[in-house]
Each structure stands twice: as structure tokens, then as C-alpha cells.
Amino acid sequence: MSDLPPMTSVKRWLVTTNHKDVGVLYISTALFYLIFGGVLALAFRAHLWEAGGIDLLADREYNQSVTTHGLLMVFWFLSPLAAGFANYFVPLQIGAKDLAFPRLNALSYWFYLFSGLLLGISFFQGGSFAGGWTMYAPLNVPTYTPAMEAMAGGTATVLALTLFVMSITIGTVNFLVTIHRSRAEGLGLWNLPMFTWSWLLTVWMMLFAFAALLAALLLLSVDRIMLTQYFSTDQGSSLLWAHLFWFFGHPEVYIVFFPALGIMFETFQTFCGRRLVGRKWVIISMVLVAVQSFLVWMHHMFLTTINLEIKTLFMATTIGISLPFDLMVFALIYTMVKGRVRFTTPFLFSLGALVLFILGGITGVFLGAVVLDYEFRGTYWVVAHFHYVMVSGVTALVGGLYYWWPKISGKMYSEKLGKLNFAVYFIGFNLLYFPMFLAWETPRRVFNYPEGAQLYHQIATVGAFILGASFLIMFATFIHSWVRGPDAPDNPWQFSRTAEWAIPSPPPLENWSDRPSYASGRLEFVDDSQAATDGGVVATEKVVPEEEHADHASIWPLGIGFGMFLFFLGLSGLTPYVAEFAAARGAEDIVNMGEPNVMYPIITLLGVATMGVTLFKFGVEEFHAPEMAIAERWPFGGVGNSKFGVWLFLASDVVVFGAAIGAYIFMRIHVGWNTWEPVPPSTMAGLFNTYVLLTSSFTVILALVMAERKNKQGLLATLGATLLLGFTFLGVKSWEWSQEFAHGVYWFTNLQDSIYFVTTGMHALHVILGLLLAMFMIYRVVSVDAYLEDHRPVEFFGLYWHFVDIVWVFLFPLFYLM
Template sequence: MSDNFPPMTSVKRWLVTTNHKDVGILYIATALFFLLFGGVLALLFRVQLWTPGQSILSGSGFNQAVSMHGLVMVFWFLSPIASGFANYLVPLQIGAKDLAFPRLNALSYWFYLFSGLLVGVSFFQGGSFEGGWTMYAPLNVPMYTPALDASTGGTATILALTLFVFSITLGTVNFLTTIHRSRAEGMGLWNMPLFTWSWLLTIWMMLFAFAALLAALLLLATDRILLTQYFATHQGSSLLWAHIFWFFGHPEVYIVFFPALGIMFETFQTFTGRRLVGRKWVIIAMVLVAVQSFLVWMHHMFLTTINLEIKTLFMATTIGISLPFDLMVFALIYTMVKGRVRFTTPFLFSLGALVLFILGGITGVFLGAVVLDYEFRGTYWVVAHFHYVMVSGVTALIAGLYYWWPKISGKMYNETLGKVHFAVYFIGFNLLYFPMFLAWETPRRVFHYGEGMQIYHQMATVGAFILGGSFLIMFYTLGKSLVSGPDAPDNPWEYARTAEWAIPSPPPLENWPGRPSYRSGHLEFVDDTAESAAATDGGTATATDIVQTGHGHELDTHEHDEEHADHASIWPMGIGFGVFVFFLGISGLTSSVAALIESLDPEYAEAAGLSGAVSYPYIAITLTGVAIMGYTLFQFGREQFTAPEMAIAERWPFENVGNTKLGVWFFLASDVIVFGAFIGAYLFMRIYEGWSSWPTVPPSAIPGLVNTYVLLTSSFTVILALVMAQRKNKKGLLATLSITVLLGLTFMSIKAWEWGQEFAHHIFWFTDIHYSMYFVTTGLHGLHVLLGLFIAVFMIYRVITVDAYLEDSRPVEFFGLYWHFVDIVWVFLFPLFYLM
């Protein structure tokens, strides 16, 4: 409860908090740490590139530094710092008191933090991943690592990325539910601030793009841990990885850049003193880019064997996606031209981001042409273009840090130091990246280059240290502000008009003094108690009950009788730690799996050169992780936690769908993409080899047919359970849930028996791609069934102990949605693997 919520100076607060502002601060602080981590890795290999050839790093060390620099910057810095701003500001901008699911928001952060810690640990497990940040096959599998033991750190990196995607998925479901169902009265989608608009489109892209990445990572993890054959064959494996990865990878560019674009829109409006020119068309342009981002992935694959007609089509979509960006760039320029510009630190960084992005976009057009891409692909031209686009986004994110620093910290920073930071940053940026265009003939990810290129690489290295030094100025500026900076007013920027500037700096725990409303066309805080009393008396609320905020106005401080929200829970951190321990354990199980394969099929193991020994320490760590996860998830489910929905809010187009139900829908939408990628991988590889020559893996279709009937029957019993809950029939609810569990266990038992029979006939998951795809895809489905069984058993426990779901049957309905989805997936898998 907020009455005894720990103060911000307490360590306990940061371990238990679920408040969106605290989580936002945690995200920002952690992302800045990973900025330093990734930056140090970059400085290491820039020193290596001072002269051509090996110097301070070994070949493996150089590959690790380059690969992990890319992974850390893209995944653990860029997206999370934007998520930090969104956590802090989106609820404030839309008039919400918190996100829809505060505990899941905290869990998202802890998954992010522990995924980053797992990356750090990977360097001490024989070496981290060294196959490039794009993780191209077949360089991403253990056969290209000198020994199985040395692949442990690389596997830990893949699992860290998987945990990071779990974090992203929780965050996207949470934000989508919040923005679509918790906007203040009178705030339609068109009226949302542009930063919130940019974030809404970002999380829609995240929901589907990161699901594709999750599928790719799960397939890669099975190759690295279970030694399956997805990316270790010559049967189209590298092309399969490229398709799945770049279906994620190209939307990721816009996922990273859209929040930066939203910051540019906000700061340009504030520091030019005028509304963004063409605001409606800018929003439409962003929507078009978000949709088109999933239609251009193959321009990363122009050098593959895809036929020319397809390449030409994707060249056209690439050019097409640049057109909405032209509109957005011109909107920013015209806003600046028609306004009265004040060159504050946030505006300088936003303007710098615009200039850098224009250059990055122009150089990217070269790569969008098939013929030029043949020349530039795999060279430093791509490195320079990529950084001019992505790090221009970083430039705008720094603008956001300065822009919202007074609101978050309650302190003003030294404007002169801020401008010095910008000057050093801008010089360092261009000295680092522009020479790469001139040294474009240098191959990527190697430390040998022609002597004529040395001057450009030395300029870039000097620029790298200047750019890195600029961040020391930033940290000094912000640290000095925290320690001795003057107190910030509620709104230090004259023309800032979004809702976060209408409350104190920093904002109070509960955000608002009343209920925010735009009913009258501008922001007001409504005392619902006074309105209700006035309506009861047959009158209307008085002017003193609705207080408009703005310059010189005091905020309404009436007490409200609404349900009080909780802000603390230790279990999100506990779950995050448990998953971290579990993933750390399974990262070292490859050797144990190799030993198992030796015992199952000695001839195959000898032919494949496999040898391993059971790793008891890693098995013990894995089991410890399972125990911690089980306990913390159980306590998470038992915990009484209040997160009330807004009584009055704009909810189009989901007015008649509750928060939790909508969240389940969003989660299932992402899971559709995961299974779609698995099934798509099967179809791709089968078509690649020849449809008719692909063997039907299970010897008999009978077990699959029986399991189909079992699962369909279990769907019927789940429906009966919902009916019993609605009728408040405790015995009926227990009986139907118990039958559902028994049917689920029957399904798993038949599947276990079937796999046993297949093993007896020497059909193993590791021998070739046909068997790998069957075992892995049906195994993923089996994991979903197992998760459903755990949930159902927990629900039975709740019914027995506290008569749960009899007064509110909705949780049974939500479980039913998940269970029906799992059953529908099997309806697709059965004919695909057993009949075709």
C-alpha cells in the first residue's frame, strides 16, 4: 500500500516497486549502464583497428567484442532506454495512474536486468558469443566452436536474448492494454501526444517482430543445447535463419527509431513554440511505416539465391517505405522554419538527430538498390549507414533524457554543460562514423584492411574516444544536477503542453490529484466525489470541484474514496532471479546432452565427432532454478495485489473487453507468430528439399489421432468449468477442472509413449532435420500443454482453499482462451506431421 511504501532512498523500494515511474527510472539507469558496457567493447576493437592486423585482442576476442557490442547496444541499451521513458511518461501523458498490470511491468524489468547479467556471465563461461550480432547460420551453432565447453558462453548469450524477449513480450502486452483502455476521458487516439503515438506503434511492431525473434532463438537454443539440426545442415539452413531473423530485424530498426522520432516531435513542438506541421499526416505516415516494416525484410538478402523478380519487388517496397519518412522529415523542418526556435540542449540534440538521420537515410537508399547492394553489402558502407540511422536515434534519446530530466529528477541541469556535451558528441559522432563511408571497401567484422584505409580507421578510432568522452560530460552534468542543481518548476519549458508538465516535478506516487479529464477540450482534474454528490442533489459540480491546471494554478487536493492501489511486490524480482538461475543452468547442459547421445546412438556420435560428459554442477543449477521459479510463481499467484481499472476512460476500440482479457488476446497474438514461425520453418525446409521426398516422421498416425480427440474433449471440459463457475457450483468447477487436468496428462502420457516408441526405432531428435523439426515443434506444443496443466492445478488449489472463481468467473474464461489456443495449434500440427 502507498501508506507504508518505502521511500526512494530505501534499497527495499527498488526491489519491490511496481510503480510505473520507479520502473521507468530502473530501466533508464540500467540501460545507461549497458551503454557504458557496449561502449567499452567498441573502444576495445577500435583500438585493435588502429593498425591492420592483430594487436591487443585475439581473433576470438575481437569477434566477441564486435558481436557483443552490437547485441548489447541494440537489445540492452536502445530499446530499454526508450522503454524507460515510456514507462515513466506514457501513463502521465494519457492520464493513467499506472500501467494496466503493475506487477507484470516490474517482472518485465527484472527479466531485462537478469538477461543482461546473464550476458555478463557468458564472458566467464569459456567466451561469449562471437558469431556477429545478426547470428548468421551456420556460424551460430556449436560445430563452429572449437569445443563443446567453449560454446557454453555463446549459449548463455542466446538464452539471455530469449529472456530479454520474454521481458519485451510482457511489456508490449502491458502497454497495449494500457494505451487502448486507460486513456483519460476525452482523449481519443488522434488526440494522444506524439511520443505516446510513436510508442503505441513501436509496441505493436514489437508484439509481432520480437515473437519472430523468439522463435528463431528457441530454434537456435535447441541446436546449441539439444544438438538438433535446424541450422547445422546444408539444406537451406542459412536461408531459413535469414528469413526469420530479418522478419524481426528490419522492423527492429523502426522499433528503435520510433521512440526517438516521438521525442523529436515533442521537443520540436516545445522549442519552436508551435504545433507540429501536418500532425495528422505525420501520424498516418508512422502507421504506414509500421505496417510496411514487415514487408521489406528481404532487402537484407539480396546476395542470396532468391530470384531476381522477388528481389526487385523488395527493392520497390524498400523505396516505398522511405516516402513516409520524407513526409516526417519535412514536417519537422517546416515546424522549425515557422516557429521561434530556442536552442536549448534538448533541441540541439533533436536537431542533430534530424541531420544525422537524413544522411543515414540517403546512404541507405544506395543499399536499397539490388545492383549497388551487391557492391556495398558486407562492407563498412553498411556499418556507417547503420550507425548514422541507429545512433541518430540515440542522439534523440539523449535529447529526451535532457528534456524530461527536470520532471524525473525534480532538478535543473547546467545548460552550458549540456551544450558542451552536444558539441563534443556531434564532433565525435561524425569523426567516428563518416570516415567509414570513405573506408567502405573494408570488409565488416575483420581486423585486416588495406594500407590505404589506415588513416580513415585511425580517424574513426579518435572519434570513438571523443564520442565516449562526451558521455562522461553527460554523466557529470546530470550528477551535478542531482547533487546541487536548482529545483525544477512543474513546467520549465514555456511551450510544453503534454499532461506530465501539469503536475509537480517529480510527480507524486499516485500521479494525479483527481481524475484527469479532457471532456471540455483541455486538461482538468475532476473530483468525482463532488460530482457524484452534486448529481445526487440534482445539481452540477461547482467550479471549485473541477480545477484546470496550467501556469499559476494550484492542483486539487481532495481525498478520493476510490480503491487504493498497491505498489509493492517482491515476487517479480524472485521470478526473474529464478529464471536467471534456470537459464544459467541449461546453458551448460550441451556436454550432458552429448553424453546422452553417445549412449543412445554411439555410431552417430562417433561419426559426428560428439563426445561429452555429464555436467553435474550445471544440472544442479538447473534444478535449483526450477525450484526457485516454482516457489516464486506460486507465491506470485497467491499474493493479494490491487491494481484497479480506471472507472471512466476512453477505451476505443476495446470498450467491452476487460484489461486482463485484452492482455490475454495480445499475448496469444504474439504466440501465433511464434508457432507460425515454427510451422513456417517446417514448410520452408520441406519445400526446399522437395515436398514429396520429405518423410512422414511418426511411424504411425494413431497416437496423434487419439491425442487430437483427447485435446478437443479437454476444450469441452474447460467450457463446462466456466459454466460451473458462473453458476457458483464449486463441486462442478472442481470436477471439470480436474477432468481437464486428467485429459492433459493423458495427452502428455501418450506423447511420451509415442516418443519412446520412436526412440526404440532409432528415430532421434538429433540425427537429421526431418526428425529435429518433428520433435522440436511438437515439443514446443507439449511445453504449452504443460504450462496449462500447471495453471489448471493452481486454479484447483485456489478453488479448494479460498473458493476462488465462484464470485468472479473471469479467470476461468481467460484460462480457457489459452487452453483453446493450445488445442487449435495441435489441430494444425497433427495433419502437418502425421498425415502429409
Template sequence: MGDLPPKRSVKRWLVTTNHKDVGILYLSTALFFLLLGGVLALLFRAHLWEAGGAGILDAVEFNQAVTAHGLIMVFWFLSPFAAGFANYFVPLQIGADDLAFPRLNALSYWFYLFSGILAGISFFQGGTLAGGWTMYAPLNVPTYTPAMQATTGGNAMVLALALFVISITIGTVNFLVTIHRSRAEGLGLWNMPLFTWSWLLTVWMMLFAFAALLAAALLLLSDRLFLTQYFASEQGSGLLWAHIFWFFGHPEVYIVFFPALGIMFEVFQTFTGRRLVGRKWVIIAMVLVAVQSFLVWMHHMFLTTINLEIKTLMMATTIGISLPFDLMVFALIYTMVKGRVRFTTPFLFALGALVLFILGGITGVFLGAVVLDYEFRGTYWVVAHFHYVMVSGATALVGGLYYWWPKITGKMYSEALGKLNFAVFFVGFNLLYFPQFLAWETPRRVFHFADDVQFYHQLSTVGAFVFGASFLILLGTLVHSLLYGPKAPDNPWEYSRTAEWAVPSPPPLENWSGRPSYASGRLEFVDDSSAATDGGVAHGNEADAVNAHEEEHADHASIWPFGIGISTFVLFLGLSGITSYVFQFAESVPDTLGQSLNTAPEPSVIYPALTGIGLVMLGVTLFKFGVEQFDAPKMPIAERWPFDGIGNTKFGIWVFLASDVVVFGAIIGAYIFMRLHLGWGDWHIETITEAGLLNTYVLLTSSFTVILALVFAERGNKKGLLASMGATLLLAFTFMGVKAFEYGSKISEGEYWWYSIEYSIYYVTTGLHALHVIIGVLIALFMIYRIVSVDAYLEDHRPVEYFGLYWHFVDIVWVFLFPLFYLM
């Protein structure tokens, strides 16, 4: 399936892999979740109209609304809305035909959509999470959850979060490969548009930050689904969660804000009519922030027992990270001063974002000081500061929607309605959140407050409804534009300077009629038959590659990303309800259950059935995805520094493995943290050293057989390739057999994973590694099928090499696990 149905067909949107279509899907879906999160916000703001807590919600309902609002806005609106712009415009800005892996791009969207649907369903499974969007331990596990009936719904929300992170990881790998290896000829990294620069740094931060969040979600799911003791433990569990979560959580602030910052740069340049002042220093400042964002997470933990010296260091890094932002803010101000400003709707939103961000940044400096943080932490001061920062990003994103709306739709919007939208938006936001600075002594996430701050809360609630009305005006403006707006020119903005304005509005399916090139120092479209890479005419193999590219028909449609998405959704929905079965089994084992669910939900046969159905569906759709013939757009001539010598797929695997390093690093870090917390020598768990040693030899030998497989593939030796892959598979089964024996020995002695924190960590850490082995086994089985059925990998041996990279990584992880669990 390579050809796309027309846009008016529902099928088009189920099968499309084109980056512009996927961008539209992201934008429209994110707007839906904005409305959903906004309704929840209006619900609890209405509850907070009067002091005393006698509102429309009870305590648990209030906490569920607050928690779901935070999670939906942070995860399902802000980042995906920016991802929609990135999907649509980054390939256009860098001169690419599409993203490097179009089907994975579509898969990333479907995982995002179904993760959001799963989050919504959690409300109807007895109730969703109610412990705040930060999901602090121990309130994130069933043992300490006030609403015991909410176990299944809470599981669904955490599974939705894990699925969302998988979506983010797939998209991150795709964008990193695309931006680094698919830039138009002559477009160096330094000269990329600033929105693309901001997105490049965003996805690099996403790669590592969301990997930490995935590790946290996996540990939390092990506690919630299988009753392990990571966050139910009375010793160190709260601090462990805080370390892992905030290692993700603080970079997430910049992950949300950087794309908005990129939009502000583009809009300021366009509507001041001049290049951004200090452009190269702004880029350097963004790079510094991206790196430093991973060094400040402990300022969220000033109220913990971390010693003062470390808190002081974190205070210094926190204040230090504000300095690059000062440079960016002054660059925007000086650009405005030195230019001729046109107060269009996009510019008003970008300017409003700058004003809100300055206020959010100044109020954040208070929280960066240890002494002041003791006073302000956990109050509405934090709520107001947080929203001034995050919604400043949302303000710029709305400006980006107006800025690029003519390019996406081919229609102009009403400037009068757009400016009305901004006025209501800006007034409503400040009326909503500025009074919260004045009512700062109110504890956050509490459903009642004192009488003396009631007036401020009433102002805030009025502001919430005015702010909500601004989004209705936004939607009305966009609908009016679609129905009645005049046709947009290809470039409606006089001083726009990026490549997306050089193509029709909306852009054609294939993006370019010629090949974009910056070889001459400016954007040109050259004839592929005489493509130049250095100012001359293509020669030899280069010309052949260009001609082949000209004859190639790129595909833009596949149903299997949607199939994999819905299969995973069914599987995860089934997993959300298995806790009661595990608890029922644990209760049947005397003297081993380390926690109690009090009123555990009754087991329902529907959840195991959904789990089984989901697994079968996922297996079928993944197989169909693997055997489908799909020709992605290729760029034979492109700027690829500094990764010129690495193919797209190989670079993508390296990037993916880098994120997996962080996942295992966090899991292993949790082991070391908890063991140190309990006392290294007081770690009471016996393992079978001989079994661990045998499995070490087995895995190291399997790495050798994978290398042999690559050698035979390079030589075109089918029998040798099959034998080597078969030997790798046999060794993997041997490893799993030894591991099953080891687990069986412990279970037969009553040593279950819920027995204590030591056993929880042993089972989860080695189990996660075993899951990677199982995934490797499934890949190897598929490859053997392909070798037997179609003589695959004999002419192109690269997939064998890619599998080897993954398998070697799995082996290296075991080299670390063996001494930690069997020798120490």
C-alpha cells in the same frame, strides 16, 4: 505488501511496481549497458589502429567483442532506454494512474536486468558468441563455431536473448492494454501526444517482430542445447535463419527509431513554440511505416539465391518505405521554419538526430538497390549507414533525457555543460563513422584491413574515444545537476503542451490529486465526487464506481516479480551448461549423432544443480505471485475505444496469444520451408497416425470440458466447476501420456531428435506444443487449488474464461500440427 519504502532504501527498488520507479530502473540500467557496450567498442576500435591485424586482440576475441557490442547496444541499451521513458511518461501523458498490470511491469524489468547479467556472465563461461550480432547460421551453432570451448558461453548469450524477448513481450502486452484502455476521459486516440503515439506503434511492432525473434532463439537453443539440426543442416539452414531473423530485424530498426522520433516531435513542438506541421499526416505516415516494416525484410538477403523478381519487389517496398519518412522529415523542418527556435540542449540533440537520420537515410537508399547492394553488402558502408540510423535514435533519446530530466528529478541541469556535451557528442560521432564511408571497401567484422585505408580507420578510432568522452560529460552533467542543480519548476519549458508538465516535479506517487479529464476539450482535473464523462455530472453506477475508486487503496509494492526474475536467471544459467551432458549421451548412442562438437566442454555438475534449484525457486515464486493480494490502480472512467467491451485481462490475453500465433507461425513455417527445400516427397519420418488421431480427439474434448467449467462457474456450482476442471486436467495428462508413448517408441528404435532435420523438426515442433500443454496443466492445477481452498471463481468467473482462451489456442495449434506431421 502494498506500501512503498522511501526512495533511499534499497528495498524500495526491489519491491516497487510504480511505473515511475520502474522507468527510472530501466533508464539507469540501460545507461549501464551503454557503458558496457561502449567499452567493448573502444576495445575493438583500439585494435583497429593499425593495418595488418596485429592489434591488442586475437581473431576470436575481436569477434566476441564485436558481437557482444552489437547485441548489447541493440537489445540491452536502445529499446530499454526508450522503454524507460515510456514507463515513466506514457501513463502521465494519457492521464492514467499506472500501467494496467503493475506487477507484470516490474517483472518485465527484472527479466530485462537478469537477461543482461546473463549476457555479461557469458564472457566468463569460456567465451561468448563470436559470429556477429545477426548470429548467422551456420556460425551460430557449436559445430561451426571456431572456439569450441565457447559453447556454454554462447548458450548463455542466446538464453539471455530469449529472456530479454520474454521481458519485451510482457511489457508490450502491458502497454497495449494501458494505452488502449486507460486514457483519460475525452482523450481519443487521434489526440494522444506524439510520443505516446510513437510508443503505441512501437509496441505493436514489438509484439509481432520479437515473437519472430523468440521463435528463432528457440530453434537456435534447440540446436545448441539439445543438438537438433535446424541450423547445422547443410541444406537451407542459412536461408531459414535469415528469413526468420530479418522478419524481426528490419522492424527492429523502426522499433528503435520510433520512440526517438516521438521525442523529436515533442521537443521540436516545445522549442519552436508551435504545433507540429501536418500532425495527422505524420501519424498516418508512422502507421504506414509500422505496417510496411514487415514487408521489406528480404532486402537483407539480396546476395542469396532468391529469384530476381522477388528481389525487385523487395527493392520497391524498401524504397517505398522511405517515402513516409520523407514526410516526417519535412514536417520537422517546416515546424522549425515556422516557429521561433530556442537552441536549448534538448533541441540541439533533437536537431542533431534529424541531421544524422537524413544522412543515414540517404546512404541507406544505396543499399535498397539490388545492383548497388551487391557492391556494398558486408562492407563498412553498411556499418556506417547502420550507425547513422541507429545512433540518430540514440541522439534523440539523449535529448529526451535532458528534456524530461527536470520532471524526473526536480532539478535543472547546467545548459553550458549540456551544450558542451552535445558539441563533443556530435563531433565525436561524425569523426567516428563518416570516415567509414570513405573506407567502405573494408569487410565488416574482420579484425584487419588494407594499408591504403589505415588513415580513415585511425580517424574513426580517434572519433570513438571523443564520442565515448561525450557520455562521460553526460554523466557528469547529470551528477552535477543532482548535487548542485537549482530546483526545477513544475513546467520549465514555456511551450510544452503534454500532461506530464501539469503535475509537480517530480510527480507524486499517485500521479494526480484529481481525475484528469479532456471532456471540455482541454486538460482539467475534476473532483471524483462529481466526475463528468460528457460534460455533465456522473450518475448512478458511474458515480458509485468513482466513489469506490476514491476509497480504494492501490498497491505499489510486491517482492515476487523480483523473486520470479532471479529464479528464472538461475534456471537459465543452469540450462546454459547442459549441452555437454546431451552430447555425452548422444555419443553413447551408436550411429545416430548427426554433428560433432570436436572439443566439447567437460560436463560440470553445477549446471544441472542450478537447473533444478531454478525450477524449484520458479515454482515457489510463481505460486506466491499467484496467491498474493494486490490491488492495482483502476480507472472506472476512461476512454477505451475501440476495445470498450473487453476487460483489461481479457484484452491482454488476446494480445499475448497474437504474439504466440507468430511464434508458432515461424516454427511451422520453418517446417514447411525445410520440407519444400528438401523435397516434399523426400521427407522421411514415420509417425503413429493412430496416436495423433487419438490426441486430436482428446484435446478437442478437453476444449468442451473447459467450456463446461465456465458454465458451472457462472452458475456458482463448485462441484461442477471442480469436476470440469478435473476432467480437463485428466484429458491433458492423457494427451501427454500418448505423446510420451510416441516419443518413447521412436527413441527405442534409435530415432533421436539429432538423427536428421526431419526428426529435429518433428521433436521441436510437437515438443513446443507439449510445453504449452504443460503450462496449461500447471495453471489448471493452481486454479483447482484455489477453488478448493478459497472457493475461487464462483463469484468472478472471468479467470476460468481466460484460461479457456489459452487452452482453446493450444487445441487449435494441434489441429494444424496433426495433418502436417501425421497425414502428409
């Protein structure tokens, strides 16, 4: 399925892999989740009209509304809206025809859509998660939450977030490969448009930050489904979750804000009629922030038992990370002062975002000081500061919608309606959030507050409805533009500088009729076919090969996404079965998890079957996404797109395993290193498995040699040997676990056993995935003589398998020898 149906067809949007279509899907879906989260916000703001609440929501309903609102806005609205802009415009800005892996781009979207649907379904499974969007331990496990909520609804929320993180990881790898290896000729990294620069740094942060969150969510998921004990004990569980979550959580602030900042840079340049002042220093500042963002997470933990010296160090890093932002703010101000400002709707929203961010940043400095944080932590001061920072990003993103609307839709909007939208938005924003600074003594996530703060809360509630009305005006503006707006020119903005404005509005399917090039120092379009006909040579002195046809349609990303959705939905209700098993084996502290529902195992198996079929079809589908014949690829010119993508995926997986191993080390130190006895019954079994895996790495190397020599029988033999060794490893591991079970040791027995079974189980899951890949490769070799002409997939499989083996080299001494 390579031909793309027309845009008026529903089928088009189910099968498309084109980056512009996926961008539109992301933007529209993010706006839907904005409405979802906004309605929840209006509900609990109305509930706060009086000091004791107005009985609009019950206690648990209020907590679920606040929690889900936070999750939706932080995860399902802010970043995906920016991802929609990036999907649509980053390839255009860098001169590419699509992202490096179009089908993975579509898969990322479907994972995102289905993750949000799973979150919505959680309300109908006995109640959604209600422990706050930060999911602090031990309130994130069934033992410490109401019985119904401890069941499927709360688990579905955790799994929905897990599926969302999987979407982010796939998209992150795709963007990094694209930006680093698919830039137009002559477009160096230093000269990237500012929005693309901001997105490049965003996805680099995403690659590592979301991997830490994925590790935390996997550990939390096995706690909720399999009843392990990572976050249900008094042995450092709360601190462990805080470390894992905030190692992700603080970079997330910049992950959310950087794309908005990029939009501000673009719109300030366009509507001030001059290049961004101090552009190179702004880029350096952004790089510094991206790096420092991983060094400040502990300022969220000033109220814990961490010693004062460490807290002081992190107070210094917190203050230090604000300095690069000062430079960025002054760069925007000087760009405006030295330019000729035109107060269009996009510029007004960007200027408003700058004003709001300054106030949010200043109030955040208070929280960066240990002494003041003791007073403000857990109050509405944090709520107000957080929203002045995060929703200032929303302000710039709305400006981005107006800025790029003519390019996406081909229609101009009404400036009068746009400016009315901004006025209502800005008033509503400040009426909603500024009174929270004055009502700062109100505890966050609590609807009982002192009567003296009631006026502030009532003003905030009025502001919430005004802010909500501003989004209705925004939607009305775009609908009016779509129905009655005049056609947009290719470039409606006089001083725009980026490549997307050099092509028609909306852009054609393939983006460019001729190849964009910056070899001369400015954007030009090179007719390669004419150059080849005339015997000419392009600027790189290489004759351009004939371009391959690119496909744009595949149904299998949708199928995989649906299968994963069913699988996670089924998993969310399996806890009662595990509870019955645990109770039958003497686990008396297992709480009542309710009656098992037979539908959940059926849905789980249906999800597994659907994924099996669709992943197989995805693997055998003929889909062409050719690399650009001529492109700037520094500093990754020596590797292909697929190999670079594998390296990036493995880098993310290193963080996942690092977090799991770090959790083991943290908890063991907290409990007492010398009181921790090895769980496995036999060191020799672990040593034997080490030899087995190391030998399998050797057979994978031989497989690559056989593929390079086009030796089909040798390739089958070496892949078969790898398969046999992998199954041997799993067989020994199964025997080892069965010995534990025979002696009454299970994954739910105690913390030590939980960590052993989960960590080695994560590794075993990687082995199983590797074996499935090996079996698929053997099938392809037998059926179509695959990998004999192009041996690269064997090499990529080898990289993954070697990684799995290296992880075991670390796990063996940690669990068997120490």
C-alpha cells in the same frame, strides 16, 4: 506487501511496481549497458588503429567484443532506454495512474536486468558468442564454432537474448492494454501526444516482430543445447535463419527509431513554440511505416539465391518505405521554419538527430538497390549507414534525457554543460562514423584492412574516444544538476503541451490528486469526490464510484526473474550431457562438447524450484491494480484489461507457432516435399490425441458454465476432467516418443526428426503449462472458493487452452497425414 518503502531505501527498488520507479530502473540500467557496450567498442576501435591490428585483442576476443557490443547496443541499450521513458511518461501523458499490470511491469524489468547479467557472465564461461550480432547460420551452432565457445558461453548469450525477448513481450502486452484502455476521459487515439503515438506503434511492432525472433531463438537454443539440426545442415539452414531473423530485424530498426522520433516531435513542438506541421499526416505516415516494416525484410538477403523477381519486388518495397519518412522529415523542418526556435540542449540533440538521420537514410537508399547492394553488402558502408540511422536515434534519446530530466529529478541542469555535451557528441559522432563511408571497402567484423584505409580508421578511432568523452560530460552534467542544480519548476518549458508538465516535479506517487479529463477539449482536473458529495454527475453522466486503493509493492517479480536467470544459466551448460547421450546412441557426427560440469544441472534444478515457489506466491498474492473508473477505451471498450492482455499474448504466440510451422514447411519444400516421410509411428495415436484435446476444450467450456453458476463441485469436476484429458494427451505423446527412441530415432538423428520432435515438443510444453495453471486453479477453488464470484480467470484459462487445441489441429495433419 502493498506499502512502498521510501526512495532512499534499497528495498524500495527491489519491490516497487510503480511505473515511475520502473522507468527510472530501466533508464539507469540501460545507461549501465551503454557503458558496457561502449567500453567494448573502444577496445576494438583501438585494436583497429593499424591495418593488421595492434595485438590488443586476440582473434576470438575481437569477434566476441564486436558481437557483444552490437547485441548490447541494439537490444540492451536502445529499446530499454526508450522503454524507460515510456514507463515513466506514457501513463502521465494519457492521464493514467499506472500501467494496467504493475507487477508484470516489474517482472519485465527484472527479466531485462537478469538477461543482461547472463550476457555478461557468458564471457566467463569459456567465451561469449562471436558470430556477429545477427547470429547467421551455420556459425551460430556448435558444429561450426570453436569447441570452447560452442559450449556454455555462446549458449548463455542465446539464452540471454531469449530472456530479453520474454521481457519485451510482457512489457509490450502491458503497454498495449494501458494505452488502449486507460486513457483519460475525452483523450481519443487521434489526440494522443506524439511520444505516446510513437510508442504505441512501437509496441504493436514489438508484439509481432519479437515473437518471430523468439521462435528463431528457441529453435537455435534447442540446436545448441539438444543438438537438433535446424541450422547445422546444408539443406537451407542459412536461408531459414535469415528469413526468421530479418522478419524481426527490419521492423527492429523502426522499433528502435520510433521512440526517438516521438521525442523529436515533442521537443520540436516545445522549442519551436508551435504545433507539429501536418500532424495527422505524420501519424498516418508512421502507421504506414509500421505496417510496411514487415514487408521489406528480404532486402537484407539480396546476396542469397533468391530469384531476381523477388529481389526486385523487395527493392520496390524498400524504396516505398522511405517515402513516409520523407514526409516526417519535412514536417519537422517546416515546424522549425514556421516557429520561433530556442536552441536549448534538448532541441540541439533533436536537431542533430534529424541531420544525422537524413544522412543515414540517404546512404541507406544505396543499399536498397539490388545492384549497389551487391557492391556494398558486408562492407563498412553498411556499418556507417547503420550507425547513422541507429545512433541518430541515440542522439534523440539523449535529448529526451535532457528534456525530461527536470521532471524526473526535480532539478534543472546547466545549459552550458549541456551545450558542451552536444558539441563534443556531434563532433565525435561524425569523426567516428563518416570516415567509414570513405573506408567502405573494409570488410565488416574483420580487423585486417588495406593500408590505404588506415588514416580513415585512425580518424574513426579518435572520434570513438571523443564520442565516449561526450557521455562522460553527460553523466557529469546530471551529477552536477542532482547535487547543486536549482529546483525545477513544474513546467520549465514555456510551450510544452503534454500532461506530465501539469503536475509537480518530480511527480507524486499516485500522479494525480484529481482525475484528469479532456472532455472539454483541454486538460482539466475533476474532483470526483466533491462531485459525488454534491450529488453531481461527471461528463459521461455516470456517477463516479469510490476509487479502490492501488498497491505498489511486490517482491515476487524479482524472485521470478532470479529463478529464470538461474534456470537459463543452468541450461547453458547442459550440452555435454546431451552429447554423451547422443554419442552413446550412435550419433558419430556429434563433436566433442567438453567434459560435463555437474554444477549446471544443479543450477537448473535450483532455478526450476525458485520459479515454482515464486510463481505460486505471485499467484496467491493479494495485489490490487484497479481499472480506471472512467476512461477512453475505443476500440476495445467491450473487453476487460486482463482479457485484452490474454488476446494480445495469444496473438504473439500465434507468430511463434507460425514461425515454427513455417520453418517446417520451408525446410520440407527445400529438401523436397515428397521425400519427407511422416515421423510418428502411428497415425491413430495422433488422431486419438486430437479427439482428447477437442474433448478437453469442451470440458473447459463446462468449467466456465459451472463457475458462472457458482457450482463449486461442478467447477472442480470439469477442471479435473480437463486435467485428466491433458495428462492423457501427454501420456500418449510419451508413448509415441518412446516408440521412436526404441527404433533408434531421436531428435538429433536428422533434420526431419529434429523438426518433428521440436515442433510437437513446443506444443507439449504449452500443454504442460496449461496443466500447471489448471492445478493451481483447482487449488484456489478448494482453498478459498475462488472463481465463484468472479469467473473471468476461468474464461481466460479457457482462451489459452482453446488456442493450444487449435494449434494441435494444424500440427496433426502436417506431421501425421502429409
